[in-house]
Amino acid sequence: QKEVEQNSGPLSVPEGAIASLNCTYSDRGSQSFFWYRQYSGKSPELIMSIYSNGDKEDGRFTAQLNKASQYVSLLIRDSQPSDSATYLCAVNRPSGSARQLTFGSGTQLTVLP
Amino acid sequence: GAGVSQSPSNKVTEKGKDVELRCDPISGHTALYWYRQSLGQGLEFLIYFQGNSAPDKSGLPSDRFSAERTGGSVSTLTIQRTQQEDSAVYLCASSPGTSWGNEQFFGPGTRLTVL
Numbered sequence: 470q471k472e473v474e475q476n477s478g479p480l481s482v483p484e485g486a487i488a489s490l491n492c493t494y495s496d497r498g499s500q501s502f503f504w505y506r507q508y509s510g511k512s513p514e515l516i517m518s519i520y521s522n523g524d525k526e527d528g529r530f531t532a533q534l535n536k537a538s539q540y541v542s543l544l545i546r547d548s549q550p551s552d553s554a555t556y557l558c559a560v561n562r563p564s565g566s567a568r569q570l571t572f573g574s575g576t577q578l579t580v581l582p
Numbered sequence: 583g584a585g586v587s588q589s590p591s592n593k594v595t596e597k598g599k600d601v602e603l604r605c606d607p608i609s610g611h612t613a614l615y616w617y618r619q620s621l622g623q624g625l626e627f628l629i630y631f632q633g634n635s636a637p638d639k640s641g642l643p644s645d646r647f648s649a650e651r652t653g654g655s656v657s658t659l660t661i662q663r664t665q666q667e668d669s670a671v672y673l674c675a676s677s678p679g680t681s682w683g684n685e686q687f688f689g690p691g692t693r694l695t696v697l
Contacts, residue, residue: 501684503685503686505688511690512671512673512688512689512690512691513625513673513688514688515685515686515687515688518685557624557625559686569615569627569630569638570686571627572624572625573624574623574624575624
Protein backbone atom coordinates (compact mmCIF):
# COMPACT_ATOMS: atom_id res chain seq x y z
CA GLN A 470 0.00 0.00 0.00
CA LYS A 471 1.32 3.41 -0.97
CA GLU A 472 1.77 5.86 1.89
CA VAL A 473 -0.28 8.52 0.11
CA GLU A 474 -2.71 7.58 -2.61
CA GLN A 475 -4.58 9.76 -5.06
CA ASN A 476 -6.68 8.98 -8.08
CA SER A 477 -4.41 9.79 -11.00
CA GLY A 478 -7.29 10.99 -13.11
CA PRO A 479 -7.53 12.71 -15.41
CA LEU A 480 -10.52 14.41 -13.86
CA SER A 481 -12.54 16.67 -16.10
CA VAL A 482 -15.20 19.08 -14.90
CA PRO A 483 -17.08 21.84 -16.71
CA GLU A 484 -16.37 25.44 -15.90
CA GLY A 485 -18.35 26.58 -12.86
CA ALA A 486 -18.71 23.10 -11.41
CA ILE A 487 -17.24 21.75 -8.17
CA ALA A 488 -14.08 19.69 -8.56
CA SER A 489 -13.49 17.10 -5.85
CA LEU A 490 -10.02 15.68 -5.31
CA ASN A 491 -9.38 12.88 -2.85
CA CYS A 492 -6.38 11.52 -1.01
CA THR A 493 -5.89 8.68 1.46
CA TYR A 494 -2.88 8.07 3.66
CA SER A 495 -1.61 5.08 5.56
CA ASP A 496 0.17 6.47 8.64
CA ARG A 497 -2.32 7.13 11.44
CA GLY A 498 0.26 9.30 13.19
CA SER A 499 0.28 11.92 10.45
CA GLN A 500 -0.74 15.33 11.72
CA SER A 501 -0.34 17.79 8.88
CA PHE A 502 -1.76 17.70 5.40
CA PHE A 503 -1.17 19.87 2.39
CA TRP A 504 -2.47 20.41 -1.10
CA TYR A 505 -0.15 21.65 -3.81
CA ARG A 506 -1.04 22.74 -7.33
CA GLN A 507 1.43 22.07 -10.11
CA TYR A 508 0.99 23.57 -13.54
CA SER A 509 2.66 21.76 -16.41
CA GLY A 510 6.36 22.58 -16.49
CA LYS A 511 6.22 24.45 -13.19
CA SER A 512 7.08 23.61 -9.60
CA PRO A 513 4.47 22.76 -6.94
CA GLU A 514 2.68 25.69 -5.32
CA LEU A 515 1.16 25.37 -1.86
CA ILE A 516 -2.54 26.18 -1.89
CA MET A 517 -3.96 24.68 1.33
CA SER A 518 -2.82 23.24 4.62
CA ILE A 519 -5.02 21.51 7.20
CA TYR A 520 -4.23 20.06 10.60
CA SER A 521 -7.57 19.43 12.34
CA ASN A 522 -10.55 17.31 11.48
CA GLY A 523 -13.24 19.13 9.60
CA ASP A 524 -13.30 21.71 6.86
CA LYS A 525 -11.02 24.62 6.12
CA GLU A 526 -12.07 27.17 3.55
CA ASP A 527 -9.93 29.64 1.63
CA GLY A 528 -11.71 31.43 -1.18
CA ARG A 529 -12.92 28.87 -3.70
CA PHE A 530 -10.92 26.10 -2.05
CA THR A 531 -12.08 23.89 0.82
CA ALA A 532 -9.89 21.24 2.38
CA GLN A 533 -11.56 18.46 4.35
CA LEU A 534 -9.81 16.18 6.79
CA ASN A 535 -11.07 12.99 8.41
CA LYS A 536 -8.33 11.39 10.48
CA ALA A 537 -10.46 8.45 11.56
CA SER A 538 -10.95 7.46 7.94
CA GLN A 539 -7.47 8.65 6.95
CA TYR A 540 -8.54 10.76 4.07
CA VAL A 541 -8.16 14.35 3.04
CA SER A 542 -9.95 16.04 0.18
CA LEU A 543 -9.87 19.28 -1.73
CA LEU A 544 -12.98 20.90 -3.18
CA ILE A 545 -12.69 23.62 -5.76
CA ARG A 546 -15.90 25.58 -6.18
CA ASP A 547 -16.78 27.51 -9.34
CA SER A 548 -13.94 25.79 -11.19
CA GLN A 549 -12.14 27.87 -13.77
CA PRO A 550 -10.00 26.82 -16.75
CA SER A 551 -7.06 28.34 -14.87
CA ASP A 552 -7.54 25.65 -12.22
CA SER A 553 -6.45 23.03 -14.75
CA ALA A 554 -3.33 21.52 -13.23
CA THR A 555 -2.06 18.52 -11.31
CA TYR A 556 -2.97 18.59 -7.63
CA LEU A 557 -0.60 16.93 -5.20
CA CYS A 558 -1.59 15.75 -1.76
CA ALA A 559 1.22 15.75 0.83
CA VAL A 560 1.23 14.26 4.31
CA ASN A 561 3.86 14.61 7.00
CA ARG A 562 5.81 11.57 8.10
CA PRO A 563 5.67 11.68 11.89
CA SER A 564 8.31 9.04 12.48
CA GLY A 565 12.03 9.48 12.13
CA SER A 566 14.19 12.54 12.55
CA ALA A 567 12.99 14.42 9.53
CA ARG A 568 9.82 16.39 9.22
CA GLN A 569 9.39 15.10 5.74
CA LEU A 570 6.36 15.20 3.54
CA THR A 571 5.27 12.23 1.51
CA PHE A 572 3.62 13.24 -1.72
CA GLY A 573 0.94 11.44 -3.66
CA SER A 574 1.42 10.96 -7.37
CA GLY A 575 -1.10 13.70 -8.12
CA THR A 576 -4.49 14.07 -9.77
CA GLN A 577 -4.64 15.81 -13.12
CA LEU A 578 -7.61 18.18 -13.30
CA THR A 579 -8.96 19.69 -16.48
CA VAL A 580 -11.65 22.37 -16.31
CA LEU A 581 -13.48 22.58 -19.61
CA PRO A 582 -14.64 26.02 -20.78
CA GLY B 583 9.60 38.66 -0.17
CA ALA B 584 11.96 36.56 -2.26
CA GLY B 585 11.08 32.93 -2.67
CA VAL B 586 13.31 29.91 -3.08
CA SER B 587 15.71 30.35 -5.98
CA GLN B 588 17.56 27.67 -7.90
CA SER B 589 20.27 27.75 -10.51
CA PRO B 590 20.77 26.92 -13.24
CA SER B 591 17.22 26.64 -14.54
CA ASN B 592 18.38 24.21 -17.19
CA LYS B 593 21.46 22.05 -17.40
CA VAL B 594 22.46 19.80 -20.29
CA THR B 595 25.45 17.57 -19.69
CA GLU B 596 27.12 14.55 -21.15
CA LYS B 597 27.02 11.16 -19.53
CA GLY B 598 29.86 10.75 -17.08
CA LYS B 599 30.26 14.44 -16.26
CA ASP B 600 29.70 15.92 -12.80
CA VAL B 601 27.04 18.59 -12.20
CA GLU B 602 26.29 20.99 -9.36
CA LEU B 603 22.84 22.37 -8.69
CA ARG B 604 22.33 25.29 -6.36
CA CYS B 605 19.46 26.24 -4.04
CA ASP B 606 19.00 29.47 -2.14
CA PRO B 607 16.18 29.07 0.41
CA ILE B 608 13.80 31.68 1.74
CA SER B 609 15.62 33.91 4.22
CA GLY B 610 15.17 32.64 7.76
CA HIS B 611 14.03 29.17 6.77
CA THR B 612 16.06 26.58 8.64
CA ALA B 613 14.83 23.48 6.82
CA LEU B 614 15.82 22.69 3.24
CA TYR B 615 14.78 19.75 1.10
CA TRP B 616 15.84 18.36 -2.26
CA TYR B 617 13.43 16.38 -4.43
CA ARG B 618 13.59 14.86 -7.88
CA GLN B 619 10.70 14.68 -10.31
CA SER B 620 11.00 12.62 -13.44
CA LEU B 621 8.74 13.32 -16.41
CA GLY B 622 5.15 12.58 -15.50
CA GLN B 623 6.13 11.18 -12.12
CA GLY B 624 5.64 12.19 -8.52
CA LEU B 625 8.12 13.83 -6.21
CA GLU B 626 11.00 11.69 -4.98
CA PHE B 627 12.60 12.84 -1.72
CA LEU B 628 16.40 13.03 -1.85
CA ILE B 629 17.83 14.79 1.20
CA TYR B 630 16.81 17.06 4.08
CA PHE B 631 18.79 19.63 6.07
CA GLN B 632 17.62 21.09 9.38
CA GLY B 633 19.76 23.79 10.90
CA ASN B 634 23.14 22.46 11.95
CA SER B 635 21.93 18.89 12.41
CA ALA B 636 23.30 16.04 10.34
CA PRO B 637 21.30 15.81 7.09
CA ASP B 638 18.85 13.03 6.40
CA LYS B 639 20.32 11.40 3.30
CA SER B 640 17.93 8.47 3.23
CA GLY B 641 16.50 9.37 -0.17
CA LEU B 642 19.73 9.68 -2.13
CA PRO B 643 19.57 7.02 -4.87
CA SER B 644 23.28 6.24 -5.02
CA ASP B 645 26.65 7.36 -3.73
CA ARG B 646 27.05 9.47 -6.86
CA PHE B 647 24.67 11.95 -5.23
CA SER B 648 25.75 14.26 -2.45
CA ALA B 649 24.65 17.58 -1.02
CA GLU B 650 25.92 20.16 1.33
CA ARG B 651 24.54 23.24 2.97
CA THR B 652 26.92 26.00 3.86
CA GLY B 653 26.26 28.35 6.73
CA GLY B 654 22.75 27.02 7.16
CA SER B 655 21.64 28.73 3.98
CA VAL B 656 22.64 27.93 0.40
CA SER B 657 22.72 24.28 -0.59
CA THR B 658 24.46 22.51 -3.45
CA LEU B 659 23.41 19.14 -4.83
CA THR B 660 26.22 17.37 -6.67
CA ILE B 661 25.78 14.46 -9.03
CA GLN B 662 28.98 12.71 -10.04
CA ARG B 663 29.44 10.65 -13.18
CA THR B 664 25.95 11.49 -14.41
CA GLN B 665 23.85 8.80 -16.05
CA GLN B 666 20.93 9.18 -18.44
CA GLU B 667 18.52 8.02 -15.73
CA ASP B 668 19.53 11.09 -13.71
CA SER B 669 17.63 13.26 -16.19
CA ALA B 670 14.82 14.92 -14.23
CA VAL B 671 13.74 18.17 -12.65
CA TYR B 672 15.49 18.73 -9.35
CA LEU B 673 13.40 20.73 -6.93
CA CYS B 674 14.47 22.45 -3.76
CA ALA B 675 12.07 23.47 -1.00
CA SER B 676 12.46 25.27 2.28
CA SER B 677 10.33 25.58 5.38
CA PRO B 678 10.55 27.70 8.52
CA GLY B 679 11.59 25.10 11.08
CA THR B 680 11.17 21.79 12.76
CA SER B 681 7.49 21.86 13.66
CA TRP B 682 5.47 19.14 11.98
CA GLY B 683 3.09 21.78 10.78
CA ASN B 684 5.63 23.59 8.69
CA GLU B 685 4.75 24.11 5.08
CA GLN B 686 7.31 23.62 2.34
CA PHE B 687 7.81 26.20 -0.38
CA PHE B 688 9.37 25.13 -3.65
CA GLY B 689 11.82 26.79 -5.95
CA PRO B 690 11.37 26.78 -9.74
CA GLY B 691 13.58 23.72 -10.18
CA THR B 692 16.56 22.79 -12.32
CA ARG B 693 15.85 20.68 -15.38
CA LEU B 694 18.78 18.31 -15.87
CA THR B 695 19.25 16.52 -19.16
CA VAL B 696 21.99 13.92 -19.46
CA LEU B 697 22.86 13.05 -23.04
